[in-house]
Amino acid sequence: MSGIVALYIFMLAAFTGYEIIAKVPVILHTPLMSGSNFVHGIVLVGAMVALGNADTTLAKVIGFIGVFMAAGNAAGGYVVTERMLEMFKSSGAKRKSGGH
């Protein structure tokens, strides 16, 4: 991946992130923050590669901590977001599912 292509990706991704959030209602701010918190858990793949290529003990220990924390970011972010979003049901959907 050449430098300039990477720069294009950076710019387009930045606009994408901005556009996704721009029209979001306030009620979804917390779940969305939690959801984006999950998405940067992708750092896991970078940490895996870093640890997978580590050859000194120091690099392995730091890599281990990195993979551990990244996995925690991804898993924790998913569970918390899923639990929050689970509650967003309209009154129509709730009646259908037999709830209140």
Added chain:
Amino acid sequence: MSGYLTNPEARTWIIQASYFVTAFLFIMGLKRMSSPVTARSGIVWAGAGMLVATLFTFLYPGMGNYEWILPAIILGTALAWISGKRVAMTDMPQMIALYNGFGGGAAAAIAAVELYKGEAMSHTMGTLAVVGGLIGSVSFSGSLVAFGKLQGLIKRSFRFGGQQFVNIIVILATAVVGVFIITGWHADMFHVSLFFVLALVFGVMMTLPIGGADMPVVISMYNAFTGLAVAFEGFVMQNAAMIIAGTVVGSAGTLLTQLMARAMNRSLGNVLFSGFGDTGAAAASGPVTGSMKPIEASDVGVMMAFAQKVIIVPGYGMAVAQAQHKVWELCQLLIDRGVMVKFAIHPVAGRMPGHMNVLLAEAGVPYDLIADLDEINAEFETADVALIIGANDVVNPTARNDKSSPIYGMPILNADKAKNVIVIKRGQGTGFSGIENALFYLDNTRMLYGDGQAAAGQLIQAVKSV
């Protein structure tokens, strides 16, 4: 098939294709999460993306150390999964802070692994690794402090004279050491270690003076930081999935932080460098005339049962008292009697924008009964009863007309415009900001003293017996 998997070029191609799918799933997932109707499926899309990227990364040519990688993944996933399932809804904000800090720490760890190698990097790569490491470290230690504050582990805000000057010295020193490393002049183990220690210290020092009420904005900011750090390390690792996902979160998180700060009528600079948002920081403003007038639950029950329209204004106090289920039970009784019931949510009700909606949703309140500030404010004039439970500063009319008040200019819910205002309150104290609430002294306001849950229970009985 096995031929494909042993050929490094084919493997790299398969990995790149899987990252492309992941980027697509992430963006679609976030897009779906930005509307209440599709939000629940959004996280599943994003989750599928994460799973695809993680599984295909094992195909990376030349990977080893699986005896380290697998335990780290299993341990991290298991601990976070269990803690995430167990945490109470009221404590969600600090868990987000904790997981976010982990992400920042992981980005910093990648930078550390690369920089400790001591191999010559191009200045561009070196800069990206160092800046990503700095942002990731600040996000890590800062998020842990934010977690500690919201969890109640760190009780006070640490402030001293010239604090901002010291902070500037620390960040400058970090930058100088960073430049040593990038230029390769002092890229040895000592300087790399010093760099990370300074960055971690800066994250702590920057977050400690900020008050608990402002933490949501700070957590959102660190969320954007982590995204950016991940993107920078993605450049270093030549990993498109990290660049795209990290950048999307970085820009989305920045916008979200601004929206949150704006909802509190504060600028981000004001949140970071002023220090209001801490209990007791604000002095009581001008004298309030009149007196608080108490009322009995039975009278409130009659008032609400025969009302046409009731607006509930919940605050964090309601959630702490675990009263939301009782409040919703009360509302259902009223709705069955033909009363129109709505919930008015201030943007900063709860501990984060949208947090109160989550807490109400947990109690079973359908989201179409919940209105935000812009939608509901005109409706208070036609409401027979505004029931304030656990909210204080967000309904204080002082914010509209008293320029000397620290909350002057903050948008508030116009509960004072309702025909009758009922305030459920434990005692006669002031709110989170320590400011006297003029609403409590108005002629159309009555105080129902008691614990939120008990008071809601009494109201249920009162309405039932009408």
